[in-house]
Amino acid sequence: MVLQKRLDYGFNGYQVPSIPQGSRSARGRGHKKKIENNQICAFDLLATVAGKLLQEQKDSPASTNALAVNDQHAVAKSTVKQEQMDEENQFKIESCDHGSCNKFGSAEELVAGNSSSSFGNYPNKVERGLHGFDKYCEDKEAAEAQKIGSVINGIIPDTCSMEGPMELDMKPHALISSDSSVEVPSCRGHVPHDSFCGRRDDLKVVSRDDDENSSGCTQLSNVTSKGFRSRPRIGDRRIRKLLASKYWKMAPRLKAEDLSNSDGEMKPIHYNRKSSYTRQRSQRNFPFKKRKLFDGSSISTSDGGISSEGISSSPIKGIHGDLTGSGATVHEASGASSSAAGQQATFQLRDSHVKLRIKSFRVPELFIEIPESATVGSLKRTVMEAVTAVLGGGLRVGVLLQGKKVRDDNKTLLQTGICNEDKLDTLGFTLEPNPTNAPASLCTEDPSFQLPNDTAEPIISTRYPTSPVLDPGISIASPDPPATSIGHFVESDHDSVPSPIDISADKTISDSRALVAVPAISVEALAVVPFNRKSRRCEIAQRRIRRPFSVSEVEALVQAVEKLGTGRWRDVKLRAFDNAKHRTYVDLKDKWKTLVHTAKISPQQRRGEPVPQELLDRVLAAHAYWYQQQAKQQAKQQSETCLLL
DNA sequence: TTTAGGG
DNA sequence: CCCTAAA
Numbered sequence: 001m002v003l004q005k006r007l008d009y010g011f012n013g014y015q016v017p018s019i020p021q022g023s024r025s026a027r028g029r030g031h032k033k034k035i036e037n038n039q040i041c042a043f044d045l046l047a048t049v050a051g052k053l054l055q056e057q058k059d060s061p062a063s064t065n066a067l068a069v070n071d072q073h074a075v076a077k078s079t080v081k082q083e084q085m086d087e088e089n090q091f092k093i094e095s096c097d098h099g100s101c102n103k104f105g106s107a108e109e110l111v112a113g114n115s116s117s118s119f120g121n122y123p124n125k126v127e128r129g130l131h132g133f134d135k136y137c138e139d140k141e142a143a144e145a146q147k148i149g150s151v152i153n154g155i156i157p158d159t160c161s162m163e164g165p166m167e168l169d170m171k172p173h174a175l176i177s178s179d180s181s182v183e184v185p186s187c188r189g190h191v192p193h194d195s196f197c198g199r200r201d202d203l204k205v206v207s208r209d210d211d212e213n214s215s216g217c218t219q220l221s222n223v224t225s226k227g228f229r230s231r232p233r234i235g236d237r238r239i240r241k242l243l244a245s246k247y248w249k250m251a252p253r254l255k256a257e258d259l260s261n262s263d264g265e266m267k268p269i270h271y272n273r274k275s276s277y278t279r280q281r282s283q284r285n286f287p288f289k290k291r292k293l294f295d296g297s298s299i300s301t302s303d304g305g306i307s308s309e310g311i312s313s314s315p316i317k318g319i320h321g322d323l324t325g326s327g328a329t330v331h332e333a334s335g336a337s338s339s340a341a342g343q344q345a346t347f348q349l350r351d352s353h354v355k356l357r358i359k360s361f362r363v364p365e366l367f368i369e370i371p372e373s374a375t376v377g378s379l380k381r382t383v384m385e386a387v388t389a390v391l392g393g394g395l396r397v398g399v400l401l402q403g404k405k406v407r408d409d410n411k412t413l414l415q416t417g418i419c420n421e422d423k424l425d426t427l428g429f430t431l432e433p434n435p436t437n438a439p440a441s442l443c444t445e446d447p448s449f450q451l452p453n454d455t456a457e458p459i460i461s462t463r464y465p466t467s468p469v470l471d472p473g474i475s476i477a478s479p480d481p482p483a484t485s486i487g488h489f490v491e492s493d494h495d496s497v498p499s500p501i502d503i504s505a506d507k508t509i510s511d512s513r514a515l516v517a518v519p520a521i522s523v524e525a526l527a528v529v530p531f532n533r534k535s536r537r538c539e540i541a542q543r544r545i546r547r548p549f550s551v552s553e554v555e556a557l558v559q560a561v562e563k564l565g566t567g568r569w570r571d572v573k574l575r576a577f578d579n580a581k582h583r584t585y586v587d588l589k590d591k592w593k594t595l596v597h598t599a600k601i602s603p604q605q606r607r608g609e610p611v612p613q614e615l616l617d618r619v620l621a622a623h624a625y626w627y628q629q630q631a632k633q634q635a636k637q638q639s640e641t642c643l644l645l
Numbered sequence: 646t647t648t649a650g651g652g
Numbered sequence: 653c654c655c656t657a658a659a
Contacts, residue, residue: 001647364652567648567649568647569647569648569649570646570647570648585646585647585648586648586649589647589648589649589650593649593650
């Protein structure tokens with residue numbers, strides 16, 4: 001069977017492609033027990049999920065926290081063995097089963113399929129088994145799109161500690177049934193309703209000015225949080241590509257033999273979670289260019305301080321595992337919190353595996369603010385982006401046991417009691433903002449999630465009625481939005497356009513919400529990409545958020561160009577956009593370029609907020625005029641040159 | 646830093 | 653918007 005990880009992004013349920021069956025299980029050699037197909041390493045799963053959801057960045061090995069091996073059996077050996085394991089084949093990927101694997105959530109298909117979502121290249125078909133996988137891995141493009149986590153199936157020792165996102169050294173002890181699915185259901189606006197744990201996690205998104213100046217920024221959210229920063233969307237395709245390639249190198253080679261290894265050896269898995277970011281509409285292949293930014297992004301490993309604070313997203317709903325091989329019984333989780341249920345595990349002295357099934361994760365509360373005049377399509381995208389922002393902004397997994405957060409990542413499952421059947425019932429996982437985790441490389445904005453206007457429909461999951469789901473959130477925010485948001489956005493174009501969202505989480509449990517403001521008019525303007533100005537790592541390489549030019553800006557630009565011409569962008573900037581810190585002369589030049597293009601194409605082909613034809617006519621006129629002037633100038637110079645010669 | 650263009 | 657070669 002293949003392990004299916006489902007990520008329901010609240011809406012439809014995005015399922016991670018089931019991976020090649022068996023997935024990789026990291027097992028040391030000599031493991032006596034056979035790994036069940038459906039078993040998946042909890043950490044792996046989590047990592048996977050996280051990886052899927054978030055983009056992880058970090059690729060520096062150092063930063064990772066490998067799972068510590070404390071196991072009685074393993075400890076001593078670990079050192080030595082790890083090295084051995086380091087080789088390439090540590091994990092095995094088994095081919096996918098079929099049936100069960102085949103159910104991919106529509107969401108995924110949706111995402112993958114339509115729109116050049118980042119998942120686009122990802123195999124969304126179940127069929128893709130091992131073979132497909134390998135093949136897939138070879139495909140760079142695909143690899144890029146691929147999200148690391150999605151396919152991992154592994155086993156973890158209960159002794160391992162979870163920590164660093166990037167690398168995981170795993171030993172085969174704790175198993176989670178592969179069937180686990182992670183669902184990130186609620187993107188809806190109300191947290192309260194679903195907070196399981198009684199605590200709400202909120203992500204707050206503060207829109208801020210994109211650039212350096214935050215002066216004019218509009219703060220949509222009143223809450224400030226330091227703890228959580230959303231990762232900048234670093235989903236640059238290039239970066240992703242890098243990560244992807246790195247990541248995939250290892251995965252494919254896992255062998256079956258490795259699966260069985262009971263010595264408790266740990267096998268290091270390094271994976272970088274990468275984000276897949278596909279450009280909307282772009283058919284480009286991701287050029288593999290490295291960005292400067294990227295370098296800077298070292299990852300901070302910190303996990304430290306804020307470890308558990310943050311937003312607790314949602315606990316996992318029913319976790320139950322089946323012990324396939326061991327005959328253990330699965331207990332339905334009956335967590336008081338409603339969510340998690342522990343599954344039981346078979347404990348054998350030698351290999352005790354804890355099987356867990358994570359049914360779903362809940363997305364922290366999101367607040368969305370959008371003008372009444374916005375289109376449904378933009379709303380959908382906004383929500384999608386908000387979700388993506390949250391997911392991609394840097395989440396970490398929190399473990400709750402009996403209502404308490406298990407903060408010590410170094411404790412073994414055994415020590416924490418996670419392997420205890422009784423406690424499993426109260427075991428829960430949460431998705432919370434990861435303050436420290438902001439590796440530039442992973443910063444995200446995953447376009448992949450952006451659905452084309454037309455294809456947006458499936459966003460809402462079957463579980464939730466379509467409109468109903470969104471309503472809550474919207475209703476909350478909409479009351480005042482028009483005035484506020486529009487006022488700021490549209491009119492303030494020059495100065496502070498609220499776009500970037502800063503997601504921060506309250507240190508503790510408090511609310512975190514994502515506020516998404518959308519300019520009334522521009523459909524495309526959804527500046528929802530969260531980013532953290534504060535985190536340097538991210539900041540360095542961030543791609544600026546997209547801020548479509550408003551009509552008034554276009555007007556100002558046209559006017560300035562008419563007067564100054566097309567070769568003096570700096571002057572144009574000074575003249576018309578001096579206050580708009582986020583508009584650089586390069587931006588203006590680019591905008592002019594697009595305006596000229598826009599003016600030349602048919603209205604039907606134009607996208608985005610429509611620019612008055614009158615302005616476009618002026619654009620063409622100015623363009624023609626200055627083009628001509630330029631030609632004259634050149635001719636003049638040329639003649640002069642000739643004369644001199 | 647600006648320009649100018651390709652991506 | 654990004655990235656860069658040139659200027």
